Amino acid sequence: MAASSRLLAVAAAVVAIGVGSFFAMDAWLKHKSFMFTTEEIGAIARASLQCEPCRGDPQRMMANITAELSRRYPGYIDEEDWIFMRAGGWMGAFKLL
Numbered sequence: 001m002a003a004s005s006r007l008l009a010v011a012a013a014v015v016a017i018g019v020g021s022f023f024a025m026d027a028w029l030k031h032k033s034f035m036f037t038t039e040e041i042g043a044i045a046r047a048s049l050q051c052e053p054c055r056g057d058p059q060r061m062m063a064n065i066t067a068e069l070s071r072r073y074p075g076y077i078d079e080e081d082w083i084f085m086r087a088g089g090w091m092g093a094f095k096l097l
Contacts, residue, residue, distance in 0.1 A: 035073065044068050062095050 048054055048064040062082075070077040084093045 035076065066095075 044065055048061045048068070051061070051064055054060045054064050059082075066077060066079055070079075078096070080096050082093050082095050084091070086092075
């Protein structure tokens with residue numbers, strides 16, 4: 001009987017910590033401010049897609065996007081290399097800014 005009550009106490013503690021963490025994260029995210037807006041990032045990306053010298057050259061497009069973000073947000077954008085990944089049968093590439 002002592003083992004089952006101990007297991008119940010541990011399960012209750014895990015649930016309490018999980019629920020508390022969820023509400024803490026939810027409250028933090030509600031009051032978090034973001035530097036970029038989706039509209040702004042979308043406008044920069046669309047402008048880069050329409051840039052005539054960039055057409056068909058993803059590296060040039062990303063260089064254009066990175067340069068524009070660096071111009072708007074100096075000191076916040078790091079120009080890193082592309083990261084390639086393969087997982088679950090698909091392959092993707094992304095660039096961390």
